[in-house]
Amino acid sequence: MENYSRSLSRLTGESTLLYQEIARNVERTKGIKTINFGIGQPDLPTPKRIREEAKSALDKGFTAYTPALGLDELRSRVAEFLSQRYGDNIVKDEVAITPGAKTALFLAFLTYVNPGDEVILFDPSFYSYAEVVNLLGGKPVYVPIRFDSDRGFYVDVNDVVSRISSKTKMIVYNNPHNPTGMNFDPKLSEELVKISRERNIILLSDEIYDYFVYEGRFKSVLEEEWRNNVIYVNGFSKTFSMTGWRLGYIVARKEVIGKIGILASNIYTCPTSFAQKGALASFDAFDEVKEMIDLFRRRRDVMFSELSKVKDIKVYKSSGAFYMFPDFSSILRNTGLDSKGLAIKLIEDSGVITIPGEVFPERVGTNFLRLSFALGEEKIKEGVERMKIALEKLA
Ligand code: PLP
CATH class of the missing domain: 3.90.1150.10 (Aspartate Aminotransferase, domain 1)
Structure with a gap:
């Protein structure tokens, strides 16, 4: 056996x-x-200008390791872009480039979850959250997503609060949401940031579908007071049709990014060099x-x-x-x-x-x-x- x-x-x-x-x-x-x-x-x-940039990087021999947290210029560009979008002053040291958003999520769980820790997940949610929490010996605790024919799928914050215990380490939030296809009410983002800050719980926010919004206003957790306890995850896969490039990113306060860097250098060394060069052109592909x-x-x-x-x-x-x-x-x-x-x-x-x-x-x-x-x-x-x-x- x-x-x-x-x-x-x-x-x-x-x-x-x-x-x-x-x-x-x-x-x-x-x-x-x-x-x-x-x-x-x-x-x-993938938009042509992104492909061209990556090809040119390859032709120029840009094929060696990069820093574990990604190229400085890409980290800075992500920070600048998010600062403009959300009116904050996010800096390079608060950004880590990762091989896909899935890896970013994995690193976030690895950074915080100990055996026995409870992690609050929406039911339903992206399958990989529960798998990784279980892998690390954590315990998924589910908050049912409710349905109402007028409002569609929604989360009642009281359901979240009632599941918080002394063992709760993290709440995982995904908006817009896979699999229900909801762009949740902006109040939910606000309330989750507030509750998690007050209760000293990490809020892991997966906003990989942030450009795929058809109704209502999309509210990012980065518009709130996030630095204390939020880990934000996003990536290039969906927005720029780059799923096979494997590029995502994390935003968190500088000390957390430092820990992510230690994990990154031990697990995958760095994100792919020429793919990162291609991603630099994505900011011109809106x-x-x-x-x-x-x-x-x-x-x-x-x-x-x-x-x-x-x-x-x-x-x-x-x-x-x-x-x-x-x-x-x-x-x-x-x-x-x-x-x-x-x-x-x-x-x-x-x-x-x-x-x-x-x-x-x-x-x-x-x-x-x-x-x-x-x-x-x-x-x-x-x-x-x-x-x-x-x-x-x-x-
Ligand atoms: N998060 C959610 C909610 C997803 O649906 C997906 C992919 O399906 C990912 C993360 C993973 O994205 P990536 O391809 O960048 O790893």
Whole structure:
């Protein structure tokens, strides 16, 4: 028997990637062309000026290690950009560049979570938070995201407060939110910063979808008094269609960034050198970002109107990110399937890939499937139509 670590045994291995794997099998064995609503990345190419900058860096031989926390010029540019956007005076020493936002999150958990510490997570939330907390011996404590047909998905701050105990080390906040597609009420950002500061709890805020906002005002925690206890995570993956480049960043006070630097130098040495040079050009690529967001807004509208025609599902028009999170409870009840079973059945019967709510990872998600609208309008229409036919057959 293999003698793996106890930490590893605490991982479920659940991830959104599993359903892509099932789909590949269906394509191979049944010859069905799949439509991928499971995807968590924009389908557009990285803007040209970013690619050109990285290519030029490569050609100039910019291929050696960089500092562990990333290139000074990129850290400064991120600090300057966020300061302008949020009216703060963030400095280079408060920024760390990381290989993707996921690594940034991992480092943030590693910096703070001890075995036995409680970490408050929204239910549902991005699957990786709970996995890493468990890996480190921490304990996820869930706050259910509530639903109201007028307000959509929302978090009642009293639910957060009632879950705080003497063991609470961290609250994880993700806005706009994966998987519900909510751009939460600005008050939530304000209240979470306030509560965590007053209770001396770390607030880890993942704002990776901050440009994908279709309704309402987006409120960053960096607009609040954040320095005391906030760790902010963002990245280039979604905004600039750079998922494979692996570049994200952390903002925290200088001492915390120092600790991140120690971890970074031991784990990955530095983020990729020429990718960082490319990222420097991203700050001139906001015209492309705006075009992408306009496109995504149209796609969201198409997906919402198509899903609204499907019998027995309840769908709320998302206000952020690029996900729709419809409620399939009536279909689940009638068929006796759970959300995982339904997602697999849909792949097998219609070639449509969705992500079951259970992956996100607790109870609230069990009635839902997550559908991404990061794909062309024709595909969105065809995919929902195929899904509708498959669901009718199941009924
Ligand atoms: N945070 C959330 C909420 C996400 O949905 C994702 C990716 O799907 C990430 C972080 C990871 O981003 P990155 O590709 O930069 O690691």
